[in-house]
Amino acid sequence: MTNESAVRPYSGIRVLDLTRELGSYCGRLFADLGAEVIRVEPPGGREDRRIAPVGPDGEGIPYRFLNVNKKSVVVDRRTAEGRAVFRDLVSVSQIVLYEAEPDHADALAEIASVPGMRVTTVFSYFGLTGPYAGYAGCDLVAQALGGIAWLSGEPGKPPLQLAGRQSVFVTSLYAAAATAISLWDGERTGASHMLDVSAQECIAHSLQNAIQVYDLENRISRRGGEGTRDAAESAFVCADGYVFLCAPLALTASWGGLLAWMKEEGHPGAARFIEPDWQDRALRATEPMKVEFRRIFEDFVRAKTKNELRDVALARKICMAPVSRIADLEADPQLVFRNYFGALPDGTHFPGPPYRLSEPLWRIERDAPAPGRDDAEVLGMLRAASRR
Amino acid sequence: MLPRFLEGIRFADLTWAGAGPFSTKLFSDFGAEVIKIESRSRPDPVRVGGPFKDGKAGIDRSGYFASRNTRKKSLCMNMKNDESREIIFDLIRRSDVVSNNFGPGAMERLGLGYEDVKAIKPDIIYLSMPMYGEDGPLANLTGVGMTISAVSGLMWQTGYAGEAPLGPGTHFPDHAANPYHAAFAVMAALRHRRATGRGMKIDLAQVESTINCMGLSFLEYAMTGEERPRVGNRSPHHAPHGIFRCAGEDDWCAVAVTSDAQWLAFCEVVGSQALSSDRSLDTAAGRLAAVDRIEAELSKWTAALPAEDVMRRLQARGVPAGVVAHSKHLMERDAQLASRGYWQTLDHPEIGPSRFTSPPYRLDGERIELVRPPLIGEHTEAVLSGILGYSPDRIAELRTKGALE
CATH class of the missing domain: 3.30.1540.10 (formyl-coa transferase, domain 3)
Incomplete structure (x- = not known):
């Protein structure tokens, strides 16, 4: 990249990354914008390196994604010398990202005892306090106890987890924004801060309006939008896969555009959908109407491809889009146009930035590190710091 | 605690519906002055979308709106009125951030594109968050949160084994991935301005933001050439x-x-x-x-x-x-959420006491106290006189001309 800025938003900020799962994406967000994010690992590396699936080289693929741009230093904290190095690292860091480590139960107290302004962000599934504080967690359980699994899936079948370990991303994102704001305050006032971030609370904070629906109208939102979601709001089968359509009465342009299109193509559904029962919002959210809509619409789009349907959506302002496979993403014409996908230093294709800044401040510079890759550099930095 | 971490930071906030206001709420909850610029003639869809207190509709009765707009101020005006742009410009001159989540070109049509705004406030931080980005062949595709799930791979991978894709039961990307990537970018821009004196534009394409949250699946495909089938609630690595x-x-x-x-x-x-x-x-x-x-x-x-x-x-x-x-x-x-004081009850002139989720962390051992959301236009006079220094006569004239609602 040309014209690279020397000063980046987190230049000069050092982050100790002691995360294993929930907080790893948080560290990456800082690293991508110029922070020096240092993984402190035991000899042999921390266990998050081996979280499945592993790639052809035996290294965890989640590890590779979540630890790009970070450094790694190996410190044996079972030794007195290692503990001293750890304290020195804490003392030169403005942010510590922490997830409980079975072998170092007192680590949080140790971090807190090191003088200096610092934001310490602690990640856990349920928080540091309360009756579930000692509970074992994982992505599925966080999605269950946080309330998102209940809202997903179909009536008559089990509630459904979301793909892609979403609790990791949701938790890291909430934590990263709060950590950034706490750092802003610490730099202005000199005050240290401690964030106790709960994955369960993060998921429960992201339930659309389900909390308010119960609090104000005493209704429990249910999976499949039972009784609330419109018949014309779902994924439907088309010629080469699935298309997502959203055309409830409330989206006038989308529903109107769909009817006009069906009429122009002479499909009998056009006449059916102008009958009175299809103008009734409540009826449209019932199971028989959902079944009928699916039958008619899938018949209409049976011979149309995802890309054809997307072109129609654009031309007719219908809220409709392909249900893209992961394998489709790199061919998405919009993402191609915007040159979205990039590559790791070794050439592996990689998602581009989550936001575009008008200055080139976001970049991928380093692969996820091997254990201790940056020992010499980081320990040299510590020696220089102690001389000062 | 009622944090004042962002005291002195002001937003001219044009975001509406779900994802945009959820992002700027983080800033108001931490003490930034977030002035929500809204309109009665074209109200925020979540103000009129419900759920409503006791199921009774009303522009100040929506719980969904309430949950996305705590501790903000409301400035209510007719955006199409000729006088409105000058009011917004005056506010922007005194603001640090201008935020919107309209579709591509909408801000330009209001005369509020980045170049227009930069001309009057060179160091402004300008956040846009259209679904697919500002330019490109699909920039104008109509979409909702579930559309983002559809085109990012999240919908494809979420579903029962051997059945059709379902996706999340909510407009999931609106409620964490996109608002919080946006918030993180705005904080970075504030730091960058502090260090360099320069503002910047943030173009957050919600699809691109969400694909990062599908990064594990994308990288697995990029490295192995294999795409996992839908597994329902199972795991390819663990059982049960x-x-x-x-x-x-x-x-x-x-x-x-x-x-x-x-x-x-x-x-x-x-x-x-x-x-x-x-x-x-x-x-x-x-x-x-x-x-x-x-x-x-x-x-x-x-x-x-x-x-x-x-x-x-x-x-x-x-x-x-x-x-x-x-x-x-x-x-x-849930004993855990109750024990940690997760639910806060706020009183509200129209809704009465109702419950809110706290920000999902405890900060220095405490909860961040929320402040109730604004009634529509509640702070119009206070903003115009207190921040912009308009005289009572000027404000009365703007009302007569129909600029204020």
Whole structure:
């Protein structure tokens, strides 16, 4: 990249990354914008390196994604010398990202005892306090106890987890924004801060309006939008896969555009959908109407491809889009146009930035590190710091 | 605590609906002055979309709006009125951030494009968050949050094994991925301005933001050339890993065994001789091969027990398990959220006392106190006189001309 800025938003900020799962994406967000994010690992590396699936080289693929741009230093904290190095690292860091480590139960107290302004962000599934504080967690359980699994899936079948370990991303994102704001305050006032971030609370904070629906109208939102979601709001089968359509009465342009299109193509559904029962919002959210809509619409789009349907959506302002496979993403014409996908230093294709800044401040510079890759550099930095 | 971490930062906030206001709420909750610029003639869709207190509609009665707009101020004007742009310009001159989540070109049509705004406030931080980005062949595709799930791969991968893709039951990307990537970018821009004196534009394409949250699936495909089929609640790496029916009408518990040690504990809790005596199940690979049999045994056990009992018994031995919570459970039964003071009750002139989720962390051992959301136009006079220094006569004139609503 040309014209690279020397000063980046987190230049000069050092982050100790002691995360294993929930907080790893948080560290990456800082690293991508110029922070020096240092993984402190035991000899042999921390266990998050081996979280499945592993790639052809035996290294965890989640590890590779979540630890790009970070450094790694190996410190044996079972030794007195290692503990001293750890304290020195804490003392030169403005942010510590922490997830409980079975072998170092007192680590949080140790971090807190090191003088200096610092934001310490602690990640856990349920928080540091309360009756579930000692509970074992994982992505599925966080999605269950946080309330998102209940809202997903179909009536008559089990509630459904979301793909892609979403609790990791949701938790890291909430934590990263709060950590950034706490750092802003610490730099202005000199005050240290401690964030106790709960994955369960993060998921429960992201339930659309389900909390308010119960609090104000005493209704429990249910999976499949039972009784609330419109018949014309779902994924439907088309010629080469699935298309997502959203055309409830409330989206006038989308529903109107769909009817006009069906009429122009002479499909009998056009006449059916102008009958009175299809103008009734409540009826449209019932199971028989959902079944009928699916039958008619899938018949209409049976011979149309995802890309054809997307072109129609654009031309007719219908809220409709392909249900893209992961394998489709790199061919998405919009993402191609915007040159979205990039590559790791070794050439592996990689998602581009989550936001575009008008200055080139976001970049991928380093692969996820091997254990201790940056020992010499980081320990040299510590020696220089102690001389000062 | 009522934090003042962002005191002195002002937003001219044009965001509406879900994702945009959820992002700027973070800033108001931490003490920034977020002035929501809104309109009665074209109100924020979530103000008119409900749910409403007691089911009775009203522009100040929406719980959805309330939950996205705590501690903000409301400046209400007719955006199409000729005088309005000058008011907004005056506000922008005194603001640090201008935020919007309109479609491409909408801000330009209002005369509020980045170049227009930069001309009057060169160091402005300008946040746009259109669905697919500002330019390109699909920039004008109409979409909602579920559209973002559809085109990012999240919908494709979320569903029962062997059945059609379903995706999340909500407009999921609107409620974390996009608002919080946006918030993180705005904080970075504030820091960058502090260091360099330069503002910047942030173009957050919500699809691009969400694909980062599908990064694990994308990288797996990029490295192996293989795309995983939908697995329902199962895991390709661990078994059992699922959501199981418990005693009750529609009660479920999630259970996952993610290590060999957990498996031994699991067998003791479930008390199945058939499972505990089978040495082929001592490894994850063995358990995956026998997943149907394990799930059948587990289902027999859970079906007779309340979901909370299943959770407590397994958790007592360190096995990940959790009730599948719905809104009522979260608010009335979940002992953890109650213990941590997660729910806050705020009074509101129209809604009365109602409950809000706290920001999902405790800060320095405390909860961040929320302040109720504004009534529409509640702060119009205060903003015009207090921040912009308009005289009472000028404000009256703007009302007469129909610029204020």
